[in-house]
Amino acid sequence: MFRTDTVPTADRFELWREVLTRTKAAAPAEITSDHTDDYWAEMRLMRLGAADVWPTGMRPMGMLRTPGHIRQCDPEVYHLSYVLQGTKRVVQDRREGVLGAQEMHIVDSSRPYEVHVLAPGRARAVALEIPKRLLPLPLDRVDRLVTRTLSAREGVGALLAGFLIRLAEDSGSYGPSDGPRLEAVLIDLVSAVLAHQLDLDAALPPETRQRALSLGVQAFIRQHLGDPELTPGAVAAAHHISVSYLHRLFRAQGTTVSASIRHQRLERARRELADPARRAVPIHRIAARWGFPHHAAFTRAFRAVYRLAPSDYRDGTLGASPAHGGPAQTSTFL
Incomplete structure (x- = not known):
């Protein structure tokens, strides 16, 4: 430098x-x-x-x-x-x-x-x-x-x-x-x-x-992570290739198309839940922003990966909000 x-x-x-x-x-x-x-x-x-x-x-x-x-x-x-x-x-x-x-x-x-x-x-x-x-x-x-x-x-x-x-x-x-x-x-x-x-x-x-x-x-x-219609078929069509060829590309990377999309969506949502500037944004709105239109499905997917419900993750990361009656505290969920 x-x-x-x-x-x-x-x-x-x-x-x-x-x-x-x-x-x-x-x-x-x-x-x-x-x-x-x-x-x-x-x-x-x-x-x-x-x-x-x-x-x-x-x-x-x-x-x-x-x-x-x-x-x-x-x-x-x-x-x-x-x-x-x-x-x-x-x-x-x-x-x-x-x-x-x-x-x-x-x-x-x-x-x-x-x-x-x-x-x-x-x-x-x-x-x-x-x-x-x-x-x-x-x-x-x-x-x-x-x-x-x-x-x-x-x-x-x-x-x-x-x-x-x-x-x-x-x-x-x-x-x-x-x-x-x-x-x-x-x-x-x-x-x-x-x-x-x-x-x-x-x-x-x-x-x-x-x-x-x-x-x-x-x-x-x-x-296009925020588009709920982002499917393997849509990705393949956008690149003028077959869905089977698209799947082969992802198999070479040790994953699947759907798993890669889901992982990236969850990670974007997780980052937003941990952002103090986004604390007032309802969780269902964050979920929808990253391609999860159904809150229950988002909660299940989030819990399966991070072992916490989205609301618990946010509270643990940012500290309990006044609505939950607790003071802000340093996160142990990083």
Whole structure:
């Protein structure tokens, strides 16, 4: 983790340049800014196998990677950036792209490029670098996508964006042993995004297509947990697959579609019952919010998993409410 506000003002931009050139795609490159007198930036670098993910924020700056820089060092990676805030201009192979929030782009470390983080204010992004050799796609076709705007708002692009955000927000919960698994997910998602843009979905290995589909199914379920009509049939129809194939996907994960939906609904309801800000919300309303329209069925399902009725869980977690005549106390049901 690096933050410029932890070092003296006069040293901030030089240190930022040094930190940035440790990333693969900027190693080396010329980095400039009109704000060197009091620069602000932060970065957290996560190494996941051969892939690097780095959430970052910065003031306006420019980066130029020349043929001379490439001769000094070429890590042979594709650099993908998902813009969260601000605007970027990217130039490579005489092609230019301008990106805003919720958009992505890629550049190739093996060819000269320019990247400009534009004013005003601060920009934020999550960057990803993957060795080109790991992508199961023809590189001459992938090269056609450099600087092109890739949407992060729908489809597999939204899956990749959501995964990058979760990595950035939950990095502290991952250990070294998680690296290979997370790397595999990233490669599958990036490959699926690029293949979709190139109309090369059929060229992906079957296991990559299956894992990308599985991730899409899981994201769909998370987004529709509150719908009481969320059934295996509805999930399968939304993804244009058979119900039997959907069941095979979940069997490979050691569970069933219905069990996964029920578990996630109960967990969302449990969290809401433990939230002091939601204490005044009736339990039946919380149950309905998470796909349980019948209070009795919710109570039975909740008790079977957590060994407590929902009302007892809430009281034990938050302390008895005035309506129950008891004072608030520290929970023993966490």
